[in-house]
Amino acid sequence: MDLLGKREKPSPGHYDGFISYSRAADGRLGPALRDALHQFARPWYRLRALRVFCDARSLSASPGLWTTIEAALDASRCFILLASPDSARSVWVRREVELWRSRAAERPMLIVLTDGEIVWDHKAGRFDETLTTALPEPLLGGFTEVPLWVDLRSIRTQTDLSLGNPAFLDTVATLASALHHRPKDELVGEDVRQHRRARRFRRFSWTGLSLLTAAAVVSAVVAVDSANLARAQRDRAETQHRKAVSSLLVTRRDQVGDDDPVVAGLLAAAAWRFEPTYEARHGMLASLATPSLGVLDGLGDTRALGPDGRLLAGDDRTMRLWDPVTRGWIGSPFTADFRLAKFSQDGRTLVTLGDDGIVRLRDTATWRPIGTPFTGLRDVVALELSPDGETLVTVAFDEKIRRWDTATRRQIGAPLTGHTDDVESLRISPDGTTLASAGRDGARLWNLATGKGKPLSGLTGTIRSVAFNPDGKTLATGGDDGDVRLWDSTTGNPVKGPLSGHDGPVSAIAFSPDGETLATGGWDQTVRLWDPATGRPVGDTLTGHTSIVSAVAFSPDGRTLVTTSRDRTVRLWDPAARRPVGDPLKGHTKEVTPLLFSPDGKTLISSGQEETVRLWDPGTGRHLGKPIGTPNVHGNSAWPMALSADGETLVIADPDGEVQPWSVADRQPMGDPIKVEHRVYSVAFSPDDETLAVGGGKGIVSLWNPATRRPIGEPLRAGTGPVGAVVYSRDGRTLATISDGTIRLWDTATRRQIGNPMEGITSMVFSPDGKLLAALGEDETTRLWDTQTQQPSGDPIKGHGAVAFSPDGRTLATDGEDWGVQLWDVRTRRPIGGPLKGHTDDVVALAFSPDGQTLASSDGAGTILLWKPGIPSDPRTAVCAMAGRSLSQEEWTRYLPSGEPFQKIC
The missing domain is CATH 3.40.50.10140 (Toll/interleukin-1 receptor homology (TIR) domain)
Incomplete structure (x- = not known):
């Protein structure tokens, strides 16, 4: 059928x-x-x-x-x-x-x-x-x-x-x-040609023989019309071509991602050059929100990493130094054949061990030999030079540690014995008095002068790496179990640890020049940063290497971390990126919410559950005068507060229903309080400071004149339960309230409800232009609502404890994973980098400074942290500054469509 x-x-x-x-x-x-x-x-x-x-x-x-x-x-x-x-x-x-x-x-x-x-x-x-x-x-x-x-x-x-x-x-x-x-551009051109042909055909069919006398005029009109159409079609085709190339580059940028954030950022900048889309901007911000400063894969074989981050690298037997600060070669190359190399702690001397068992010392400024070679050193597996350059320490397969006088080339005293298995690492303390040795049977500390040693207390198993902090009082060890431990270098007793995080042996360790950061690299191909004082991780795990991390070192100013790997690449990192600015602001003992910045950004105001309000200088982290209120150890809710638009008046509501205005300048109460006949859960000034909205119990929102302390009209009925939040839009035309988990919008002129309620909400904040409302949901997500339609805008994002818009409305901050703070691109709804980590409890409040350069966050433990969100107004310029270059011709050919003319992005 x-x-x-x-x-x-x-x-x-x-x-x-x-x-x-x-x-x-x-x-x-x-x-x-x-x-x-x-x-x-x-x-x-x-x-x-x-x-x-x-x-x-x-x-x-x-x-x-x-x-x-x-x-x-x-x-x-x-x-x-x-x-x-x-x-x-x-x-x-x-x-x-x-x-x-x-x-x-x-x-x-x-x-x-x-x-x-x-x-x-x-x-x-x-x-x-x-x-x-x-x-x-x-x-x-x-x-x-x-x-x-x-x-x-x-x-x-x-x-x-x-x-x-x-x-x-x-x-x-x-x-x-x-x-x-x-090809698309060829097809667009064909469409233009066919339009022209069709138009001419219709025109000639309609005119017929009767219009032959007007042929010249018609031809002229057709020519002008066709030329205009061709130009419009050409412009349209060029625009669509730019958009297509921009879209392709964004996709290529996402494919490269964290493997090479510099190239990824340049691809996003190139996409922006072709067409400035939201996706291209997010791509640049995502690359800027990584600690990585670059990937070096053209230096050749890296033979040694100096304590100052300088690299000895090259090909075959030709070596030279590379400086991570200037990102350039230092001095001239030299030719030598060796299998092991080590820099002195001041970086001025290079010790090399050749296949012939000969050890040589070289001046790194001239590469000239220092004295005669050491001969007769057999089966050496590790070596170290004392800070003063007078003593060379070596260890061989026989597990014996030997000391050598660099002036006479003779052995000092008897070998140091105590290890019973292979020794893999040697390190001398900065003052030259203590030697640390590590291997398959743990680690030991030695008095370098007397040769007396002792094992680290209770340490067993293979230790791959050791490092002294700058004052020499603390020793860090990294073991095969993936743990890092800190020891008192005088007593050999543990002082901190284990610092757990690596999945496998810890192969490299280094302290920053100020001793406040410890960097570790592992067989798991990651680099991690730690705070030695607390033993806690700092910032993101640094990923990108594709093989074992072999060495880590800080630049002399501590601003650059250099890592090498068996993947034959060198990576540069910013160890301070995505870390809190300064010390935590401490004073509160319980949950802190909300946080408010003054209009000039010079004052940060916080309210704690112990029933005190504190004022801070965000630049120094210091208190501004005494706290307002008396700490109550039994307090269980922070006092609601609001700051006037001029920044001169702070309104604080206490549990008894009194709303007291305070002078921000002298921290003194201003007149009598506003007495509300119910408990106050939220307060907000209108943008013109002429109205104070007070959210109370039973869904009541009362409006007050802050100057006369008198109510304005009848209260609004926002629900039946406590009004947990009242928020004005920036233009003052809309008031948002939350009661019973429902947002209601009110026209402040008519005092009538606008549109339909938005349900399932616990907290909210307006975008600066008032077009969006970021609302924290009961489903532990944050939704952006269109205030005109009262409908969700886009898919929800993670974050349910705190939310804040940046002043330009382009960035949203929410609470993130692992007690962190997450930044989001509002247009694309995509995260900008990983969470900002540093809190020890759930993040409950967030606030951007008026200039957007500082983000304040607080947690349930009473700690306030300040961050530099690093969202530049001109991401392309920032990407180019980070990269220090443009896309190369080879990269252009690899990532751009075939035939696209090369151009400089930076």
Whole structure:
């Protein structure tokens, strides 16, 4: 039986494409896309440029709907999926996808994102199942490499779905390019030519022989019109080309990611140069939000890393020094053959051990030998030079440690014995009095003058690395168990540890010049930073190396950390990046919320659960006068407070229902308090300081004149429970309230509720322009709500304890994982780097300074930290400054489309 009625079953290749979509989500877009593909670059003498199947346009009456679709799938050369959460749930779309992959896996599939999210997991090599909402389940693991999809979310709801809409035209051109197997720019040009031909043909057909007398005039008009059209089409094609290249570079930037943040940042900067999109800006910010300062892979074989971060590197037998501060070579190269090298602690001398067992000393400024070589040293596995350069220490396979006089080249005293297994590391204290040795049987401390030694108390197992802090009083050891321990170098007793975090042996250790940071590298290919005073990790784990980290060292100013690895790369890091600024602000003993900055940014105000309000200088971290209130050890809630727009008046509400204005300048109460007949849960000044909103129990919001201390009109009814928050928009036209987990918006002029309530909310803050409301949800997420429609804007993001907008509204700060603070790009809803870590309890309050250069955060333990969020106003300039260069010609060729002319990005 012929299931297609009178028509014959289409043959393979009968359709150029098959559009699969959800009618509920894309009932208008699917047919519009099919019609546009038919018309784009269509020659005037043909009915259509392509033949595309779309069920809303292509199906005729037939008794077998699925049989018809099945036949159309078999007859199509390409599958076009309009991806959205609705299509991901559609039974029909799933059946079409499964049938296509089972019968036509070798044929191409194109994805057009119309709603939801598509996120590729680069580590897993597949789509991220937890974040991807727009793809049906059969496609989540159906690609071996990240596909390039077309994003049509911004125009799916537009009324103009025609080729006259530039955004829609760009999508059609992208898809048509794949279906025609022709470059996009060439196809756009063809579309221009066909438009011109069609217009001329119609014009000549209409005029006929009767208009021959006006041919000259008509020709002139046609020429001008065609020229204008050609210019418009050319400009449109160039714009779409720039957007396509920018989108491609953002994708390439995400693929490079943290493996090489410098190149990743430059790719994002290049994307911004082609088209300044939100995605390109986020790419630059993401690269800036990493501690990495660069990756060096052209230095050759790294033979030694100096205590000041200088590298001895080169190829074959030719070596030279490289300076991490200037990022350039130092002096001239030298030729030598050696298998082991070690810098003196002042970096002025290089000790080398040759394959012939000869040890030589060289001046690193001239590379000239210092004295005669040491001879007769056999089977040496490690060596170390004393700070004064007068003593050389070596250890051989026999586990015996020997001391040598560098002036006479003679051995000093008897060998130091005590180790019973291989010794792998030697380190002399900065004052030259103590030697630390480590190996398979633990670690020992030696008096370098007397040769007397003792093991570190209770330490067993293999120790791979040791390091003294700058004053020599503390020794750090790294073991095969992945733990780092700190010891008193005088007594040999433990003082801190274990510092756990590495997954495998700790192969490298170094203290910063000020002794306040400890860097460790491991077999797990990571570098970690620690606070030796507390034994806690500091900042992010530094990742990027692809093999064992062999050495770590700080530059003399402590601003650069240099790491080497068996992957033959050298990486530079900023050890201070994404760390709190200065010491924690301590004074509160319980949860601190809220935090307020004065308008000039010179004062930070905090309220603690112990019932005190404190004022701080954020520049110095010092208290400004005595705290307001008397500490109450039984206090269980922080006092609500609000700061006037002029910064002169601070209003504090106590548990008894009194709202007292205070002078910020002299910390004295201003007149009598406002007496409210209910407990106060929240307060807020209007932007003009003429109204004070007071949120109380039973859903009551009362409005007061702060000058006269009198109520203004009748209270607002915001619900039935306590009003946990009252917030004014910046223009003062809207007041937001929360009661019973519901946000209500009020017109401050009419005092009437605006729109529908927003439910499931615990806290909120307006964006600076008042168009968005960031609300913390009961589902432990943060949603951005459109204040005009009272509808969620985009998908929710993580963070449920605190939220704050930056002054420019482009960045959102929320509480992050592991007691951290997370920054988000508001436009893309993507995180900017990892969490800012430093708190020891849940983050409960956040506040940006007025200039956006400082972010304050507080936690449940009463600690306040200050951060430099590092969001520059000009990310491209910042990326170029970080990289210190532009994309190279080789990188340009590797990442840019073929034939794209090279240009300097920086």
